[in-house]
Amino acid sequence: MNISDNQFDDIRPLNDNEVPEAIAQLLVDERFKKAAEQIVKPYTWEQFASLLSSCKTKFDFQKRVIYPTMNRFIEKTTKEMNGYGWENINENESNLFISNHRDIVLDAAFFNILLFDQNKETTEIAIGDNLLIYPWIEKLVRLNKSFIVKRGVSVRQMLIVSKHLSDYIHDTIRNRKQSIWLAQREGRAKDSDDRTQTSLLKMLTLHDSSDPLNTIKELNIIPLSISYEYDPCDFLKAKEYQLKRDNAEYKKSQADDIENMYTGITGYKGRVHFRLGKCINSFLSEIPSDTGRNEMLDKVAEIIDREIFRNYTFYPINYIAYDLMTGTEKFSSEYNKEEKQNFISYINSQVEKIDIPNKDLDFLRRKIIEMYGNTVKNNLNIK
16 A cells, blocks of 8 residues: 655655665665675575566565565574464554564564464564665665654654654554554663663654543554574673673664674574564553553553563573572473573573673673573563
8 A cells, every 4th residue: 555645755665656666776786786695595686686676566575575585584593483362463453563672673574474474464664764774775674664763863853753753653553554563662672671661652642642542542552572582692782781881982883783683684593482462452441541641651661561571482591591690490390401501501602702802701691691581580570
């Protein structure tokens, strides 16, 4: 479905009538060619270019290019990938799926593959403009049904940009009947302590600030829990923790973002489970109608978080990590000595990959352990 109203041209995905021109531009972009050649094997560049040229709509592109490409990565980098909770999707409604955020690229990409396998329409995907490092990346993601979240704006512009984004999300779900995937926070929760940012929910209410609770309700929010057995970027996240600890001014570079994206896509993830919670509308009645806006947003965030915590999948390493974090054997029945030793060896091998000055081995090990144990901790603390 094309978006006829041009008020969202600056952030929306491509319309289908724009697809052929975008593909033609991609095919003459040397940076795109260099990146694509590494990913599209066993296709030659000429074969891939012919396949890409055959796509006339976003659906064509997802079906002929994204779906088979992602399935090759799934086969190479996962032991299994499953989705659960499909009964929580009402076929007569569009939804805003809000999930925890582990991988820059794959969280939404994997979810859309699972939707494809269920013969359900794929979601539009929110992506921060900080990741649009090259012009070809923006073309590619908008071709893949992504819309742009503007991050690098002044404080004065932020309210205008946020209201614009809120209007787009509401228009997409309510008028165009197109579902959306959105991470629960800006950036990944690098320690897996998954918390929905109230600033995100505040943005969603800007469409109609006079009735924020009902404005949230209109989006039919379904929390989504993503559980990777292994996070290929765990050592990069631990590295960033120490760099920030040692230098309060440290900020990731574009090269760091590219390394995280590449490592996340190509690294081994083991078992991967996506589990849909219940639409939060059934829980919003818990919030009194006279609740102040800020308190209301806090309560909505708690509801989303509770569903995400409840629907994690736990693997033996999560239980091992929790016991290592807490110095207990609370979950010793969930794993054996060999699995524990293998996990400790895994942590040490990941820490070895980190090359930074004044490398703090104990700190880095602890941060990686937390990444795998905090999900169990949060599940135990469900209110």
